[in-house]
Amino acid sequence: MFPIRRRTPAQRPTPCVAVAAVTAALLLPGAGRAQEPGDPPAAPQGRLAVGGDLSASIAPEDEYYFNYTDYELNQLRLVTGGLGASFRVASWITATAELRFENADHLWMSALYARIRPAASVPFDIQVGRVPPVFGAFARRRYGSDNPLISTPLAYQSLTTLRYDAVPPNADSLLAVRGRGWSVPYPNGGDGPDYAVGVPLVASSRWDTGVLASYADGRLEATIGLTQGSLSHPVVRDDNDGKQLVGRLVWHPSPALALGVSAARGEYLDESAAYGLPVPAQAGGPWVQRAVGVDVEASAGHWVARAEVIVSRWRVPVVEAPEVDSPLGAVASTLEVRYRVRPSWYLAVRGDHMALSDVTGTLYAGVPTAWDAPVSRVEAGGGYSLTRQLRLKLVYQHDWRVGRRGLSEGFVAGQIALWF
């Protein structure tokens, strides 16, 4: 077992005063937009909507950390839930918050934002605060009720050996830790290396903070946003003075088909890691993650099929020889199929693969080698609905990690998911 350095409370994403302040400011009468004739009076006659979800998953120990998330929890051995509420302050503004927990030790405000619709007749919204994820097709359906299986696609969960708070000094440092995203030892200002989890391509368990503008009619959904963090490292408080620009476009050429494309560019390396670099290396910044994703969802009768490919590139500092071949790339592909056999039960299968670009060091005999161990996963199983809002799932998941730490592991996992 490798030691894992737990994040300090300051590093963990927590409800941010700034977000609350922005949201509160927007909700104050007179703020954000002048009151117009016909608007509700100062004491708003809003409407409150509440909802929640709860799921408990059980599986054997994941000896090789295939299912660990950036919250350092095994997603197959997790009790998680959330309680959300939306309050319609006026016809044009709604405030939304959601409190989530994972196991007994982790509680956080996952959502806290205001949604503003400037014109009732135009399907255009502005969202401000800790906002829903924009990038990719899966991020908004990761919870028990929307996910036909238990795990998350690799792009949204599998931990790479890149960190937001420390950098590999050279290519050998990177190659030496292939396949160890759950505990990556890089120097971080101290005497020796410290250990922390790496980042996934897209961190779906945390929402970023910023402003989104979205338009949706029957055929087209378009969202563009400016946020504090990056796909792999969303934050509440900006930790590097770099903003992320993110966008997504979904086109429905027919009701049976949805084609989506997403793109993002944001700085992922935090300020302390960037400032700790040797001066020549600092000149190579900014340390950005660029990503593009395409996805498709097709359905017919009792079948639903989804596919998604995400390509991500991280620019990394070149500190010393043998130099890291920056940018480092990763490609994650997912194919998921669900078939409803009976009204109350369905079968589903998902195949995943994550490939990575090569770097060349002195390790591996100087042969260009993927900078992190490629991972594959197949998960198949089914779900049975006891009621419309209570579902049992049983799956089998098999994972493979290729390379120096080539490993293979299989699990049977079960989940009970409840939502209201």
Add this chain to the structure above:
Amino acid sequence: MTMRPVALAVGAALLAGSPGPAQKATGVIRGRIEVQLPPAIFERNPGVSELGGAKARRPPDRRRSVVYLETAPRAAFEEPQPQRARIDQRNETFVPHVLAITVGTTVDFPNSDVTYHNVFSLSKAKSFDLGRYAAGRSKAVTFDRPGIVRVFCEIHSHMNAFILVFGHRFFSVTDAEGRYRIEGVPPGTYTVSVWNEALPGTSRSVTIPPAGGDVELDVTLSRERERP
């Protein structure tokens, strides 16, 4: 919400206490059901996946009630004609929200939206899943057992409807003002029940005189328990 699937099922089978052979003189039970719903403090959150994208929707009319006879007269068991009914899907809403039918009725579910819908039910009285189908298409289900069937859309979690399936034809869905009318009831004494999705149901005894005629029955449904 009080559901009476047992009553609905048993109502078709129970003849005890019902009048004898059908008579020419029949009566009408009519009146008004006042539904005293407390103001809705909460409604269901659209869910995490829809946060920020929720459309403003008109909530279903929870004031619609169904008035029916608990025990049906023998005339109820005359050979029924095959019936057809319809629940439309418009603006991500089932229309009507409450439908009452007799056993054997086939209900069409046309999709009048621009998006796909997937109508399904997990109710014991009728479990079905019509799969996804596009605008302009319609699928149908025949309801062959009495009971209450809750209908949903698998894609749009906010869509729901109720279908009450009766073993007889003596029922009525209230209109927008709460009025109802059950016609052709043979003389006799009956238990009239009221069902509403949001409030506990209630029952009253009603007698149609031998000469027939109209009997008026107004009922108020509220959260408060009835006094014995």
